Every structure is written in structure tokens, then in C-alpha cells.
Amino acid sequence: MSMDEQNLDQAAGPNLMSIERKRNHSELFIEESKRLIMECEKASKRMQHNADKRLDQRVRDIRFLKKELEIKLEEIILEIESLIVLSNRVEKALEACQEPLRVTMVCLEERKKRSHREKQHDEVYGELLMEKEGIERTAALLHKLIEQIGEQIRLNRSAKYHIEKDLKEKFEAQGIDDCCALMTRHSLNNHQMASENAALPIMAVTPKEWENISDINLTKAEEQKANTLSLKALVESVLDQTASDMQFQFHATVTAFAVNIREIKDAKNKMEDHLSRIMTECNCQQRNMDELLQAIREKENFLSVAEARLSLRSQRPGKEQCHDPAQAMLLAEVQEHTSQINKMRTAVAQSEEKLRILVSCQVELKENIKIKANSLYIDEVVCTNIRRPVIIQNF
Incomplete structure (x- = not known):
């Protein structure tokens, strides 16, 4: 529409028919x-x-x-x-x-x-x-x-x-x-929860x-x-x-409990008899070992003399350092003394072992005799007395 036509419409005024229709619709x-x-x-x-x-x-x-x-x-x-x-x-x-x-x-x-x-x-x-x-x-x-x-x-x-x-x-x-x-609806008082919680819960049953x-x-x-x-x-x-x-x-x-007491007493008497004989043998073995040690000390004195002689002869002048019969005898003497000392030391070790065994037997017998006496006390006194006041009651 041109500018001239629009100016003509505006000059003609509003469309009353159209306005009436709009009002009726409203x-x-x-x-x-x-x-x-x-x-x-x-x-x-x-x-x-x-x-x-x-x-x-x-x-x-x-x-x-x-x-x-x-x-x-x-x-x-x-x-x-x-x-x-x-x-x-x-x-x-x-x-x-x-x-x-x-x-x-x-x-x-x-x-x-x-x-x-x-x-x-x-x-x-x-x-x-x-x-x-x-x-x-x-x-x-x-x-x-x-x-x-x-x-x-x-x-x-x-x-x-x-x-x-x-x-x-x-x-x-x-x-x-x-x-x-x-x-x-009058008691809601501006509650907004109604609309928010209107949906069913996820875990609905x-x-x-x-x-x-x-x-x-x-x-x-x-x-x-x-x-x-x-x-x-x-x-x-x-x-x-x-x-x-x-x-x-x-x-x-x-x-x-009473059955075992007599057997303990008999065994205790037998062990006391063996203990007496073992103690006598221990004394004999101790004397034997002392004699061996004394002999070793005497032998070591002879060995010391021979070794001192060899040491002193090693200080001879160079041309005099010959292996003469005296040197050979001294060397043989050292070897012999050393061998005899070793044998006696072996005998001492054996004597110590035998004495140790005897002492072990002695200790064992003493301990067993002590335990026998203690066992007799345990069965006859401790156990019997401690069990006497115990009474098994109904639950």
C-alpha cells in the first residue's frame, strides 16, 4: 500500500465493525x-x-x-x-x-x-x-x-x-x-509444599x-x-x-588318688640307694682327674726346658746353625713331651666327661628324689585337701 492510500484510511477514521466483533468475542x-x-x-x-x-x-x-x-x-x-x-x-x-x-x-x-x-x-x-x-x-x-x-x-x-x-x-x-x-483450602496459609509434593514418591507401594x-x-x-x-x-x-x-x-x-602313693615311696627308697653309690664314684673320678692334671703340669715343665734350649740355640752364629745330634735330640724331646701332654689332656677330657655324666646322674637322682617327695606331698596333701571342699551343685 502506498503512502497516499494509508493517509486516506487514517483520514476515514476507525473500523467500527471490526471493533464490534472483537468486543463480542471478549x-x-x-x-x-x-x-x-x-x-x-x-x-x-x-x-x-x-x-x-x-x-x-x-x-x-x-x-x-x-x-x-x-x-x-x-x-x-x-x-x-x-x-x-x-x-x-x-x-x-x-x-x-x-x-x-x-x-x-x-x-x-x-x-x-x-x-x-x-x-x-x-x-x-x-x-x-x-x-x-x-x-x-x-x-x-x-x-x-x-x-x-x-x-x-x-x-x-x-x-x-x-x-x-x-x-x-x-x-x-x-x-x-x-x-x-x-x-x-482456607487452612493452607501460603503453604507451598502441596504443589511441590503432589507427585507420587519413587518408592511408592x-x-x-x-x-x-x-x-x-x-x-x-x-x-x-x-x-x-x-x-x-x-x-x-x-x-x-x-x-x-x-x-x-x-x-x-x-x-x-590313694593308689599311687605306695609306688612313689618304693621308687624313692631305690633312688636314694643309687645316689649313695654314685656319690662315692664321683669322688674317685675327681681324684683321678686331679692326678692327671698334676702329671700334665710336670710334663709341661720338661717341655718348657726343651723349648727354651731350642730357642737359645737358634741364636748361634750363621755358620754354627747346623743340625747336629743335640738339635735333633731336642726336637725329638719337644715332640715326645707334646705327644704325651696331648694324651694326658685327652685323658683329662675323658675323665671330665665321665665325671660330668656321674654328676648328671647325681643331679638327676637328687631331683627325682625331690620330685618323688613332692609328688607324694601333691597327691596325699595338696590334691586331696583342695578337692575336699568342692561340691558340684545343680545348675
Whole structure:
């Protein structure tokens, strides 16, 4: 359009027909908007009413499951307390094994102080060993029971934890749903969370899955309650049997101690006789060694003279350094003295070895006699007296 035509249109004034159409369209849009607002408001009230009914039903469902969980929680707490009492009883039974075991170990340790020939597997040793093994088996069994009870307590506490967690979550969910049931558009107070949390959570579950979670927790708690009852019956049976077995073996060991005393006395008398003869032979061997040493000292004096002569003759003038008969005799004398000294030193070493063997026998006999006397004291005094006040009690 040219500039002249535009000037003509502006001079003609606004297009009233066009303006009228635009105004009519605006009025129609306003009417349609009002109808849309009314329909949306009715729909919102209807949906809010339905949501209120669903929320109320949800709260009743939560309250029902909460009641079931609270009952099961009380039951599992009682089972945990009863297991703690039972565990303390088993621990006391385990402590009651310590004194009999200590006495048995003291007897075994005291009897270890005897010589190697004394450390034979006699009847006393066999009974003490069976007694020790029996008490240790009992202690190991009781310790295992304590571990089993501890594990059952752990499982019960795990079930308790999941129930408590489920109850806590349901308490929070009930509070939220109660708030939702009471919430209106007038009570939002500029809350912006509604629009932000409108989307479903990532870990959302179905109503059936939600109900199954609590059912699983209730079932696990019931299973642990049944396991607790079975464990209690087992512990009672073990406590009765172990006390009876320990009493029988303890009395059998006491009977075996008297047999070994006479044998210890006879062996001690024989060793004392051998000790007397060994000491006499030691004195003879010591005198023999002293005589050999004296002979070596005298021989070394002769060797010193011969070596001094050879040393002095080595200072002769060069032309006089000849291997004459005197030089040969001196060299032969040194060799002979050295050979005889070596033989006597060998004899001294042999005499020392024989004396060492005799002294070793003497020491061994003295030690054995001492151990025999100590063994007699151990069996007749120490072990008998230490075992007398020990009483195996029922657990």
C-alpha cells in the first residue's frame, strides 16, 4: 500500500465493525470462563469429598494394623526379657564350672612337677583328664547355649526393631493423613509444599504391598516367639544333665588318688640307694682327674726346658746353625713331651666327661628324689585337701 492510500484510511477514521466483533468475542470468552470456573469448583469439591472418605478409611486401616503390631510388640518384649533371665542363669552355671575346673587344673599342674618317668598315664591322671574334659565339654556346651540365647535375643530384637519401625511409620502416616483430612483450602496459609509434593514418591507401594509389610513383620515375630520356646526347653534339659555328669566324674577321681602313693615311696627308697653309690664314684673320678692334671703340669715343665734350649740355640752364629745330634735330640724331646701332654689332656677330657655324666646322674637322682617327695606331698596333701571342699551343685 502506498503512502497516499494509508493517509486516506487514517483520514476515514476507525473500523467500527471490526471493533464490534472483537468486543463480542471478549464477552463470549468471559461467559465461557465463568462456566469453566463453576464446573472446576464443583469438580474440586466432589474430589475433595471423595478424598476425605478415602483418608478416613485409610486412618481406620492404619489404626487396626497399629493395634496388631502393638500386641505383638508386647509379646516379643516379654520373650526378650525371659531370654535375658535365662541367659543370666546359664552364665551363672558356666561360672559354677570354673571352680571345679580350676581345682582339676591345679591337680594336673601340680602332678606335672614330677619327673618324666613319673608323668605316666596312671589311673589318677586318667580320671583327672576325664574330669577336665567333662567340665570343659560342659563349659563349651553352656557357652554355646549362651551364644544361641544371644543370637535368639538378637533375632527377637530385630523383629522388635522392625515392628517398632513399622509402628513409628504408621504413627507418622496416621498423623499426616489426619492432617490431610482436616486440611482445607482456607487452612493452607501460603503453604507451598502441596504443589511441590503432589507427585507420587519413587518408592511408592500398592495397598496390598503396604499391608503385606506389616503381615511379614507379624509373622517373623511369631516365628521368633516359637523358636524362643523351643530354645528354653533345650536349655532346661542341658542344665539338668550336665550337673549330674559332673558329680559322677568328680567322685570317681577322688577314689583314684590313694593308689599311687605306695609306688612313689618304693621308687624313692631305690633312688636314694643309687645316689649313695654314685656319690662315692664321683669322688674317685675327681681324684683321678686331679692326678692327671698334676702329671700334665710336670710334663709341661720338661717341655718348657726343651723349648727354651731350642730357642737359645737358634741364636748361634750363621755358620754354627747346623743340625747336629743335640738339635735333633731336642726336637725329638719337644715332640715326645707334646705327644704325651696331648694324651694326658685327652685323658683329662675323658675323665671330665665321665665325671660330668656321674654328676648328671647325681643331679638327676637328687631331683627325682625331690620330685618323688613332692609328688607324694601333691597327691596325699595338696590334691586331696583342695578337692575336699568342692561340691558340684545343680545348675
